[in-house]
Amino acid sequence: GNSVTQMEGPVTLSEEAFLTINCTYTATGYPSLFWYVQYPGEGLQLLLKATKADDKGSNKGFEATYRKETTSFHLEKGSVQVSDSAVYFCALSDPAGGFKTIFGAGTRLFVKA
Amino acid sequence: NAGVTQTPKFQVLKTGQSMTLQCAQDMNHNSMYWYRQDPGMGLRLIYYSASEGTTDKGEVPNGYNVSRLNKREFSLRLESAAPSQTSVYFCASSYGNRGPNTGELFFGEGSRLTVL
Numbered sequence: 305g306n307s308v309t310q311m312e313g314p315v316t317l318s319e320e321a322f323l324t325i326n327c328t329y330t331a332t333g334y335p336s337l338f339w340y341v342q343y344p345g346e347g348l349q350l351l352l353k354a355t356k357a358d359d360k361g362s363n364k365g366f367e368a369t370y371r372k373e374t375t376s377f378h379l380e381k382g383s384v385q386v387s388d389s390a391v392y393f394c395a396l397s398d399p400a401g402g403f404k405t406i407f408g409a410g411t412r413l414f415v416k417a
Numbered sequence: 418n419a420g421v422t423q424t425p426k427f428q429v430l431k432t433g434q435s436m437t438l439q440c441a442q443d444m445n446h447n448s449m450y451w452y453r454q455d456p457g458m459g460l461r462l463i464y465y466s467a468s469e470g471t472t473d474k475g476e477v478p479n480g481y482n483v484s485r486l487n488k489r490e491f492s493l494r495l496e497s498a499a500p501s502q503t504s505v506y507f508c509a510s511s512y513g514n515r516g517p518n519t520g521e522l523f524f525g526e527g528s529r530l531t532v533l
Contacts, residue, residue, distance in 0.1 A: 393459060397520025404462060404475065407461075
């Protein structure tokens with residue numbers, strides 16, 4: 305079955321540091337890949353997405369590239385801010401699976417001033 | 418636009434009590450979902466409704482029932498609550514398999530349920 309594995313947290317960084325959160329997936333079809341972000345006390349919201357191999361999703365300085373050969377979708381940001389502190393979820397939606405979205409366990413990011 | 422609205426936001430139940438979580442979306446989405454979020458486990462799908470009039474089990478359906486009341490509303494019912502159902506519950510919606518279709522989900526703010 306489909307699954308998503310992402311690096312465990314928490315990740316603690318100083319402001320302006322480089323961020324990478326690793327995400328790998330297994331899927332039977334050709335999924336779309338997503339990163340969602342959850343700020344304290346809120347629901348999840350879409351951060352970025354990529355719908356096919358080699359696509360790069362980007363938003364708010366975050367980027368992730370859909371790598372079919374390594375089945376990965378790592379999240380990166382060149383310079384994090386305190387306001388980026390949140391929980392980040394990698395997810396996939398597979399047309400072969402009826403578009404049900406499968407989530408990773410989430411990675412909590414703390415950014416210190 | 419309100420997006421996805423869930424009620425209640427907080428609820429405390431005793432073991433064996435029943436309750437219904439309500440969810441409504443105003444984006445004319447076809448598909449709706451109920452997830453639960455537990456520490457270290459991400460979000461797990463309880464039930465979903467691909468379109469009005471259909472419902473299907475997700476990964477963790479035991480102890481829950483759902484009703485797709487109309488296109489806008491999708492409720493989740495706990496008939497006899499158990500401490501293992503203490504969790505944060507999220508309703509979500511999407512276009513599903515019609516129209517703009519990249520599987521993107523739109524979430525409500527969550528309902529925190531404690532079962533004593």
